[in-house]
Amino acid sequence: MELNFTAEDQAFRAEVRDFIEANYPIELKRKVEAGLELGKDDYVRWQKILHAKGWIAPKWPVEFGGTGWSPTQRYIFEEELTAASTPRIIPFGLAMLGPVLMEYGSKSQQARYLPDILSSDTWWAQGYSEPGAGSDLASLKTRAEPQGDHYLVNGSKIWTTYGHYADWIFCLVRTSQEEKKQKGISFLLIDMNDPGISVAPIITADGKHVVNQVFFEDVRVPKENLVGEEGAGWTIAKFLLGHERTNIAGVAASKRQVLRIKEIAGREQSGGRSLLQDQRYRDKLSQLEIELLALEYTNLRVLSAEAAGQQIGPEASLLKVKGTEVQQRITELLVEAVGYYALPYDLDALRFGWQEREPIGPDYAAVLAPHYFDWRKSSIYGGSNEIQKNIISKAVLGL
Amino acid sequence: MDFSFTEEQQMLKDSVDRFVQNEYDFDARQKLAATDPGYSEAHWQTFAELGWLGITFAESVGGYGGSAVDSAIILEAFGRGLVLEPFLASVVLGGNLLARAGSAEQQAACLPQVIEGQKKLALAYFEPEARYELSHVTTRAEFVDGGYLITGRKGVVLHGATADWLIVSARTAGGPRDVAGVSLFLVDAATAGVETRPYRMVDGLMGAELGLSRVRVGSDALIGELDLGLEVLEWALDYGIAGVCAEAVGCMDRLQELTLEYMKTRQQFGVALGSFQVVQHRMAEMFMACEQARSLAYMAAVKVDSAPQERRRALSAAKVYIGQAGRLLGQESVQLHGGIGCTDELNVPHYFKRLTAINAWFGDESYHLGRFAGTE
Structure with a gap:
């Protein structure tokens, strides 16, 4: 049992980190970090940067333009992208249709559609x-x-x-x-x-x-x-x-969000000290961090099995359920952190930030409640969490 | 990143699983629990012969140089059988503490006998009003005539009455809750002034209250450095946490199997209970909690040897999660079994009891939630 990354893995991580550092446009980064709305151009711009480097489709076979990375490397890549607050890679072409065409599509369909998916020229x-x-x-x-x-x-x-x-x-x-x-x-x-x-x-x-x-x-x-x-x-x-698996738990994104909770709760005041010092809030946060740790290590176990060549089955359902529970809890604690200032609702601020205007309350507060409301979708999409439990009870437990 | 066992570890696991399968059916276990020492001396000798008692110790003292992962493998299998023998007390807590902090003489005098199953250790650290605060030590050790006189009380000493040697925390300096000034002593249980009051605990294991009245030990009884015993004690208890986390996973695994089997066979309303979605989703929750607990139990076994803050953070996280998962699995298994789940004759509630006891050992959820937050 070896739970640390190898020296090669660490070197790979450094390479990815350096590339992002050097090539990720700062104005995009600011938008993502503030939780603002991204448009088509934002997503395509970042995806084309990764495409130019040859890193846009790590899961694809090399002959179709993939990277040939191991599952561990792909995991590290996703971790680094998320840690750097890059826009998510829109999955519909790259993660979904691409693999379908490679498996079921005709040669001419592959030739016609795959290149434009890879280059993000087709949405x-x-x-x-x-x-x-x-x-x-x-x-x-x-x-x-x-x-x-x-x-x-x-x-x-x-x-x-x-x-x-x-x-x-x-x-x-x-x-x-x-x-x-x-x-x-x-x-x-x-x-x-x-x-x-x-x-x-x-x-x-x-x-x-x-x-x-x-x-x-x-x-x-x-x-x-x-x-x-x-x-x-x-x-x-x-x-x-069943295809999009390794990232289904969203561990890296949730780790990033937990840091955000700590930043915000560290600035919010409660009874003359930071909210992070408030025992009742702190216990909720610790509980969340522990749930996330359990998810992370479960994800790593699945990854380790995958790297050893085992087929990954209904474990993905566990990762989906627990992953979205953690994500939703994060949005709750963020709303709780800002108290009254969760309430002002300014659509322009949600989309573009406060820009030249004086923020209403702390500048990070406006997006939190809308995000909380929106994120209820995560336990509904991709096969609702109830459907996932059905899958577990049938496929794993034989009920 | 690799969660697999080595070939040797797989063999160890097979061998302990086989023992539990063959020797530890529930009726036999209940009979053993009702005997006087509360476990089987013959089994203990088997453990020694199979090398399990020496698994984590250095070869220089007669051990096999294994790690906490190895003792976790043993304890996970023990959890499946609700094994009663004092492996946790003598090997994981007492033995490891002595192996880490004891002098060469102390190790040479004790560890080979512990490994061979001739003598047992117990760790006496808790005091009646200390709750989970390790620095709360009022038992005093006075330096007199080149040795120490130890006086005080220790509570709920795991397998304290059958131990040949007790490792006792006592204050050599400072006030009742000072971090510095706590020292550890190796005490022969037969020394005059040592009084034990043994009792059975809710999970069938044996505990003891310990009275120490001017117990005289030599200066060579001091384990590790004077006044600095707390650090090593905390390390040993973290080792214990890794152990009970693995054991809890074994208990949860078995509970899940038992309940699943019952849900497939028990008929109500003309169909198997497991055909109801309300039952299926509860079983799915149990499965997820058990798997996540397993992930953290592995993490705990690996991280117990890392740097102190990283170790505390990992072990506290595991302990919190396993306390909660254990409660979920225990309560749900009883509930899904219905009336029979509340009876003493069924094995299910006994797993529930052990999981409940495990939550209380070495700090419960609330305590470790606090320690976790403190590692930032």
Whole structure:
């Protein structure tokens, strides 16, 4: 049992850190650290910097433009990116569709789509959930009727993150009615510029526009845009759900956020001393730190098993549940830390910061309550935590 | 980053698991617990023969040069069987403390006999009003005629009445709660003035109240440096924490198995209880808590030998988490078993009792939440 990183790992960490230090634009860093809204240009700018270095897709096989790193190196890379407050890498193309195309796509699909995913020249969105299909995803109703050389798509997708930025969307659609509803689902790539597609914004509880509802009305999609066989959509969806694993716990991001709690609670006053000195607050924070430590070491155990060549299965469900519980607790303690000044609600300050204006309360306070409200989504998306517990009880416990 | 066991460790684990499987079914365990010493001397000899009692000690004193990971492997397996023998008291607490701080003479006189299973150690550090504050020591050791006279009381000494030697904390300088001025002494349990009052504890293990009345020891009974005993005592108790964390994981693992099996077989409303989602989600919570506890138990075993602040932080975190996970697993297992879970004849509540006791040992959740915060 060796719980320290090797000298090679440490050297790799230093290399990553130095690169970020030298290449991460300071104005982007300020925005991320302040918790302000990032736009399409911000994400693409950072992703292109990583792409130029050849580091944008560590998980991809080398022949497709990956890095050939070990699971441990990928973990370190993610830790360093997060510790430096870089924007998250938008997962839809790089972490989701890319691996799907490599596994199920035709050669010509790979040649057509992968390079633009790698260079962030195409923005992809994910079209899974529907107004009537949330946790029960397989009940989705968006239809793609085969008509000669194309499908006619009708229906609607919801919670489409950055759908308003997207050039393309990969969708689960129903191509046939089968007794077992999972069977009639196919995986289809749709150009967002096609006639018949409209995007309606959904404003979330934090006042932001990130997610959307996408409507498809007699949209003609060429049959060559089908990935895998007709009816293989559910298999592909399951492959994809299980693909993005190492970062599902979000340990590095949560560690960064715990430091933020300490910074803020260290500045807030309570009874003549810092809030960090307040025993009741401190106990809550310590409890959170311990939960995070348990998560971190569980994540490392999974990583160690993965590095030893073992298949990672339903452990990912544990990491998702516990990871999001920790994240949500962080948002609660941040709100608690600023007391009354959690209350002022200024949309411009949320998006752009206070700029030239005098902040209302401490300049870090305005984003905290909206973030708390928004982050309730984390135990809902990606398979709600209840669904994850179902997976554990079936796949691990055999119930 | 590697959480795997070495080949030797895997063999050790197999061998302890096999022992527990063959020798420690629940009925046998309950019979043993009701006997006079509260454990089996024959088992103790087996432990010695298999080398378990010497696993963490240096080869120079007859040990095998292992680490806290090795004793964690043994204790995790013991947890599965609710093993009663004084491994924690004699080897993990007493033996390790002596191996770390004892003089060459003390080690040579004691450790080979401990390793061979001929003699046992116990660690007497807690006092009736000290709660978890280690510096709260009122037992006094006066320097008289080239030796010490020790007078005071110690409480809840784990396996204190069957130990041949007691390691006793006593004040050699300063006031009742001063950090400096606490010294450790190696005391032959047969010395005049040593009085033990043994009793059974809630988890079936044996404890003792210890009275010390002008107990005379030589100057060579001092362990480590005069007045500076607290640091080594705290280290030894952290070693104990790593040990009970591993043991707790064994208990939780077994509780989970037992409850899962029951949920698959117990029929109510015409179906297995485990077919209800309300039960499934509770079992999933137990699984997650148990796995996370295991992660921290490994961390604890590895970090017990790191620098003091890092060690304290890691061990306190593990102790808090395992206290809470142990309570969850214990209470939920009883609840899911229903009425039968509240009976003495079923093994389930006995695991619950041991987990409850483990939370109380070496500082509970509240205490370690505080120590954790203090390591910043």
